Amino acid sequence: MMRTGFQRVARLVLHKALPRNPHILPGLQQASKAFGSSTDSLVARFCPEKTDLKDYALPNASWCPDMLSMYQEFLEKTKSGSWVKLPSFKSNREHIQGLKLPSGLVAASDKQDWRIFTRCIQLEGQGYEYVIFFHPSEKKSVCLFQPGPYLEGPPGFAHGGSLAAMMDETFSKTAYLAGEGLFTLSLNIRFKNLIPVGSLAVLDVQVEKLEEQKLYMSCTAQSRDKLTIYAKSSGVFLQLQLEDEPSQEQ
Amino acid sequence: MMRTGFQRVARLVLHKALPRNPHILPGLQQASKAFGSSTDSLVARFCPEKTDLKDYALPNASWCPDMLSMYQEFLEKTKSGSWVKLPSFKSNREHIQGLKLPSGLVAASDKQDWRIFTRCIQLEGQGYEYVIFFHPSEKKSVCLFQPGPYLEGPPGFAHGGSLAAMMDETFSKTAYLAGEGLFTLSLNIRFKNLIPVGSLAVLDVQVEKLEEQKLYMSCTAQSRDKLTIYAKSSGVFLQLQLEDEPSQEQ
Numbered sequence: 001m002m003r004t005g006f007q008r009v010a011r012l013v014l015h016k017a018l019p020r021n022p023h024i025l026p027g028l029q030q031a032s033k034a035f036g037s038s039t040d041s042l043v044a045r046f047c048p049e050k051t052d053l054k055d056y057a058l059p060n061a062s063w064c065p066d067m068l069s070m071y072q073e074f075l076e077k078t079k080s081g082s083w084v085k086l087p088s089f090k091s092n093r094e095h096i097q098g099l100k101l102p103s104g105l106v107a108a109s110d111k112q113d114w115r116i117f118t119r120c121i122q123l124e125g126q127g128y129e130y131v132i133f134f135h136p137s138e139k140k141s142v143c144l145f146q147p148g149p150y151l152e153g154p155p156g157f158a159h160g161g162s163l164a165a166m167m168d169e170t171f172s173k174t175a176y177l178a179g180e181g182l183f184t185l186s187l188n189i190r191f192k193n194l195i196p197v198g199s200l201a202v203l204d205v206q207v208e209k210l211e212e213q214k215l216y217m218s219c220t221a222q223s224r225d226k227l228t229i230y231a232k233s234s235g236v237f238l239q240l241q242l243e244d245e246p247s248q249e250q
Numbered sequence: 251m252m253r254t255g256f257q258r259v260a261r262l263v264l265h266k267a268l269p270r271n272p273h274i275l276p277g278l279q280q281a282s283k284a285f286g287s288s289t290d291s292l293v294a295r296f297c298p299e300k301t302d303l304k305d306y307a308l309p310n311a312s313w314c315p316d317m318l319s320m321y322q323e324f325l326e327k328t329k330s331g332s333w334v335k336l337p338s339f340k341s342n343r344e345h346i347q348g349l350k351l352p353s354g355l356v357a358a359s360d361k362q363d364w365r366i367f368t369r370c371i372q373l374e375g376q377g378y379e380y381v382i383f384f385h386p387s388e389k390k391s392v393c394l395f396q397p398g399p400y401l402e403g404p405p406g407f408a409h410g411g412s413l414a415a416m417m418d419e420t421f422s423k424t425a426y427l428a429g430e431g432l433f434t435l436s437l438n439i440r441f442k443n444l445i446p447v448g449s450l451a452v453l454d455v456q457v458e459k460l461e462e463q464k465l466y467m468s469c470t471a472q473s474r475d476k477l478t479i480y481a482k483s484s485g486v487f488l489q490l491q492l493e494d495e496p497s498q499e500q
Binding site for chain 1: 437
């Protein structure tokens with residue numbers, strides 16, 4: 001059974017990638033250029049203009065009015081090119097098609113019904129409803145998240161673990177696009193208030209710094225009116241040396 | 251819309267509960283006695299001898315041989331009374347029946363299909379497969395966790411968020427039974443290795459200390475042979491003043 005040791009991967013990356021240079025300080029543009037990919041080209045590959053794949057990050061009848069109107073607001077902002085709406089497919093394997101990845105990460109295709117965890121429930125409104133908008137030049141994201149009744153913890157409220165997973169997923173997509181960060185090294189969450197099932201939580205994610213191939217990120221999850229903070233978190237992602245050409249395999 | 255502020259709840263608990271007493275130091279027996287419930291009585295209420303509810307923490311055809319044999323091993327240990335197998339129902343609302351809870355937490359019943367997040371997927375083997383064993387006198391738990399293909403993150407491996415949620419859930423049940431801890435205040439996870447989908451991860455959870463109505467817990471997730479550590483985490487749970495009598499409402 002294959003085992004991916006982060007420490008081993010990290011060592012490999014640190015040795016293979018740019019030599020340690022004290023002058024390369026935080027500064028994501030620099031670093032991601034050193035790593036060979038601009039954020040723009042990563043975004044372009046991540047958001048195919050034409051695809052047959054179903055995008056789950058689109059409004060449906062279960063979305064609450066807050067979710068729907070914030071979605072429209074951000075969609076408007078994508079027109080100027082400052083924000084990008086990220087598509088959300090059933091499986092990470094679909095996201096990975098055409099993406100730059102570290103060698104060895106792309107799994108052979110098989111017949112299993114693979115689903116990315118945050119799209120594990122396909123019934124509209126019952127599980128995860130979410131959409132992520134990414135701001136390439138400011139290396140930040142906003143995730144609109146509406147937990148359904150299958151994500152319950154305390155009666156009527158989202159399970160803390162469902163928010164943890166939503167944060168990890170938003171961090172992960174942002175880390176990849178902002179700086180080729182791919183693996184979660186750590187995740188620290190402080191919970192403040194419970195999220196009522198069926199309501200909107202807005203996750204604001206920001207890349208804080210990049211140091212020694214690690215992306216440091218922060219997140220605040222709050223109500224739309226910002227009066228209720230649900231949780232704050234930080235995450236560290238490992239930046240990996242990606243292949244120069246997108247993989248042709250599925 | 252009801253909003254439960256942890257800080258408000260904590261203040262309430264601290265004021266309503268036992269007066270601050272410097273002599274009441276960590277020592278869970280003491281504290282949970284002060285809070286009015288012995289672990290034994292909590293466990294007895296949590297594990298009804300007779301119930302019509304389906305217990306999802308039972309072996310099925312999807313369990314890998316490691317999961318199955320560790321389950322049998324722990325089941326053997328329950329015979330001496332040192333370990334207890336926790337039932338796992340579809341919804342936390344079913345767990346809450348007959349449980350001591352802080353007033354106001356029990357939600358009115360309604361027709362929605364509520365599911366506890368870690369039982370959100372009912373197809374055997376596709377989502378969460380897990381069972382938690384609890385050791386009342388040592389205030390520790392073991393969770394046998396087998397992630398299915400709907401919990402995927404990187405191709406072929408469990409999403410970090412799915413492990414975070416499994417840890418939060420194991421912490422949560424342990425915190426309740428060990429010391430009336432109910433709400434996650436914080437969760438810190440360091441990821442070391444990816445868990446292959448379909449394989450067993452063993453989560454060892456321990457209550458470390460209790461201070462000022464906060465339960466401090468730790469968790470190590472590793473392979474059965476302990477050669478691969480998947481992640482380590484810590485969690486802090488808020489201890490709440492529970493009602494004296496179990497609620498009769500659903």
